[in-house]
Every structure is written in structure tokens, then in C-alpha cells.
Amino acid sequence: MSNKHLRQQETAHETAMGKAFLCERVVFRGKDLHQELSERDWFSLYLYSITGKFYTPEQMRMLNYIWVCTSYPDPSIWPNHVAELAGNVRSTPSLSLMSGLSISEASIYGRRPDRRAIDFLQRTRKALDAGEELSGLINAALKKYRVIYGYGRPLARLDERVLHLVKKARDLGFADGPHFTLALEIYHYLKKNKRLTINVAALAAAIGADFGMSPEEYQLYLTPCFIAGMVPCYLDGAAKPEGSVFPMRCESIQYSGPERRSW
Numbered sequence: 173m174s175n176k177h178l179r180q181q182e183t184a185h186e187t188a189m190g191k192a193f194l195c196e197r198v199v200f201r202g203k204d205l206h207q208e209l210s211e212r213d214w215f216s217l218y219l220y221s222i223t224g225k226f227y228t229p230e231q232m233r234m235l236n237y238i239w240v241c242t243s244y245p246d247p248s249i250w251p252n253h254v255a256e257l258a259g260n261v262r263s264t265p266s267l268s269l270m271s272g273l274s275i276s277e278a279s280i281y282g283r284r285p286d287r288r289a290i291d292f293l294q295r296t297r298k299a300l301d302a303g304e305e306l307s308g309l310i311n312a313a314l315k316k317y318r319v320i321y322g323y324g325r326p327l328a329r330l331d332e333r334v335l336h337l338v339k340k341a342r343d344l345g346f347a348d349g350p351h352f353t354l355a356l357e358i359y360h361y362l363k364k365n366k367r368l369t370i371n372v373a374a375l376a377a378a379i380g381a382d383f384g385m386s387p388e389e390y391q392l393y394l395t396p397c398f399i400a401g402m403v404p405c406y407l408d409g410a411a412k413p414e415g416s417v418f419p420m421r422c423e424s425i426q427y428s429g430p431e432r433r434s435w
Contacts, residue, residue: 222392223385230344231383237340238376239397241333245404251276252398252405253418259409260417268409272402273395282398287391289322289377293351297381300354310361322355322374323362331371338375349382 180186190205192198198205200217201224209217212226215236220226227235247256251272258268276282296309313320325331341347355378359370380390409417 256409351381
């Protein structure tokens with residue numbers, strides 16, 4: 173970046189994304205927010221903000237379902253746990269939900285594995301189209317990373333969402349997409365040779381890839397998807413006496429490490 177460019181940015185913020193001309197109009201990715209986008213629902217607008225394009229009603233239903241099927245109001249799920257604890261200590265709704273959302277980018281669940289899942293499917297699809305063998309690509313990935321995101325599950329053997337998502341994809345006409353079928357081919361290979369099952373991340377990533385999303389766009393699309401499950405947990409925590417969520421006495425902790433030491 174040149175000094176000239178920095179000096180230009182000092183006096184004017186250049187952007188192609190949008191601008192609010194107060195008392196007049198708002199431009200949202202090249203369209204008038206109040207004139208051209210006023211009939212869009214919020215979800216459609218959110219996807220447009222990410223990708224700059226609009227999806228068909230069937231695609232919208234599919235993308236919406238991916239959000240719906242991951243909305244678990246279970247306080248034992250880590251982001252929900254944080255949201256409930258925050259509500260119980262009387263934090264605000266925004267801080268509570270954003271605290272829960274912030275830990276949804278973990279290494280074994282949430283957004284980082286989602287991004288790696290779509291990246292792997294897209295790279296593998298391109299490699300197969302170039303003539304490479306699927307088994308070789310899978311084994312090379314396992315040798316390098318020891319895991320293929322979207323396959324296996326940290327806390328359970330099966331993913332109850334898979335059958336529902338496959339049915340929805342079939343009902344809406346997306347089960348024959350090149351990345352969706354690839355995700356299932358990878359599953360069949362891993363089940364036979366590595367005894368690994370598939371989880372919803374692989375199939376959801378396949379839908380995103382078949383809809384033309386980049387890994388960055390896909391991660392942005394999924395970022396708010398846990399919110400609907402967090403809200404009931406926040407409300408539950410806020411309704412209980414302060415400090416009563418997940419209380420733990422020191423003597424209730426079963427410790428098996430080194431004995432107490434003098435310092």
C-alpha cells in the first residue's frame with residue numbers, strides 16, 4: 173500500500189459496499205435499501221450482503237433449514253452454556269449472546285471446522301475433475317491433517333441431523349449437486365475403510381459449495397446460526413436466581429492429579 177493511497181483514505185473512506193446518505197437514501201451493495209430491497213426478508217438481505225447475489229426460493233429454504241437444524245436450546249452445548257451463565261449473572265442480552273457466539277469458532281466444532289470442510293470439498297472436487305483418485309486424496313488429507321472436517325463427531329457416534337438434511341436436500345432438488353454427492357462418496361469410503369461416519373458439517377458445506385459460496389462467504393453465512401438456540405438458554409439463566417446456574421463446590425470436584433504442594 174502506497175503513502176498516496178493512505179493519504180487518500182485519511183480524508184475519505186472508499187467503499188463499494190454501501191453508504192447512508194442521511195435524510196436522503198441508503199445504498200446497500202449498489203442497490204437502494206428502501207426502494208429496491210424493501211420487500212426482501214432479513215435472511216435474504218443478509219445473504220445478499222455476503223455474496224452480492226440473490227438465491228432462489230428453494231435455495232433460501234435449504235439455507236434456512238441448515239440454520240434451523242443446528243438450533244439446539246441445550247445449555248450443555250458450550251456456546252449455550254456461556255449464554256446461560258451470562259444471563260444468570262445478569263449480563264445484557266447482547267453481551268450474553270455475543271459471548272456465546274464468540275466461542276462458536278472452536279477447533280473441533282463451529283465455524284472453523286465449517287470453513288475447512290467446504291475448502292476440502294471444493295479442492296477435492298477440482299482435483300477429481302482433473303483426473304485424480306478419491307482414495308488417494310482422502311488418504312493424503314488424513315496423513316497430513318489426521319482429520320477430515322465433516323466426518324466423525326467429538327461427543328457422539330451419529331449425527332441425528334444428517335438424515336433430516338439429506339431428506340430436505342432431496343425434497344428441494346439439491347441432493348444431486350456435485351459437492352453434495354462428493355460428500356456422500358467420501359462418507360462411504362471413510363465408513364468402509366476408517367469406520368468414520370458423516371456429520372452435518374460435511375453436507376451443509378456441500379450445499380454451500382454447490383450454491384457457489386467461497387469459504388469466506390460460507391463462514392459468514394453460518395456465523396449467526398447458533399443464536400436461535402442460545403436465546404432460550406439465556407432466558408432460562410436470567411429467570412433463575414443469580415449464581416444458581418451450574419454451581420460447583422470445590423469438594424465436588426473429583427481430582428486425580430499431583431498432590432498438594434508447598435511453595
